[in-house]
Amino acid sequence: MTKYLDSYEDANKNVQWAYAKKDVADLQSVAFDYIRAQYEGKDFRSIGQSTKSGSFFHHEDIWREFVKYHKARVDPVTTNELSVAEWRQREPGGDLTSMLRARDEEWAAHVAVDLKANLVAARSAVRTELPHLRLEAEPELMSVDERNQAATALREALDRLCHKPG
Numbered sequence: 001m002t003k004y005l006d007s008y009e010d011a012n013k014n015v016q017w018a019y020a021k022k023d024v025a026d027l028q029s030v031a032f033d034y035i036r037a038q039y040e041g042k043d044f045r046s047i048g049q050s051t052k053s054g055s056f057f058h059h060e061d062i063w064r065e066f067v068k069y070h071k072a073r074v075d076p077v078t079t080n081e082l083s084v085a086e087w088r089q090r091e092p093g094g095d096l097t098s099m100l101r102a103r104d105e106e107w108a109a110h111v112a113v114d115l116k117a118n119l120v121a122a123r124s125a126v127r128t129e130l131p132h133l134r135l136e137a138e139p140e141l142m143s144v145d146e147r148n149q150a151a152t153a154l155r156e157a158l159d160r161l162c163h164k165p166g
Contacts, residue, residue, distance in 0.1 A: 001031050007050035008057070014050060017060035026067050027057055033074055037108040037115055046123060056122045066122045073114040081107050 008015070008024045027048050034044055047066075049055040056062045082090075087099045125138050137150060 001028070001035065001048070004031070004048045004050050008048075012050055015058050017063075019057075019060070019063075023057075023063070030067060030070050033070070033078070033111070034115060036104055037111065039115070043119055046119065059125075062122050062125055066118060069114075069118045069121070073118070074111045077107065077110045081110075 005024060005028055008019070008027065011018075031044070031048055034047060046055055048057045050057075056066045082103070084100070084103070087103055088094070088096070091099060125136075139147060139150075142150065
């Protein structure tokens, strides 16, 4: 995570919008919640990876929706959870490490569905932008007929791309 955050310290050429320090702070906060819930690998990289292959943070519209959902669903659970001091009062003399682990597990149980749903929703938007190609599709919003039309258009475009001009 540190490498990702460091790469966003200055304007990252792979990001397609003018983000601010607050956006990077949001990235750090959201990423911490996914770390706390034991996410890793591909799921975690899709949030803030800073390389060319991209992440949700690379696309302002995807990122804004991702953070909005997270703040609406996960932040209230975090705000309302018992503090470490309250956990210690519940279990005086208990092992602090065990208490913290139990606290994180309880929190994760309350937010697991929302964390996963947010990842799925953000991933479902298909966006690619190259100098001579722009693709944007939201399959989950398409009717069956629209999906069929989109598939036909994509096949035709792929055929044209695979054949050398002239």
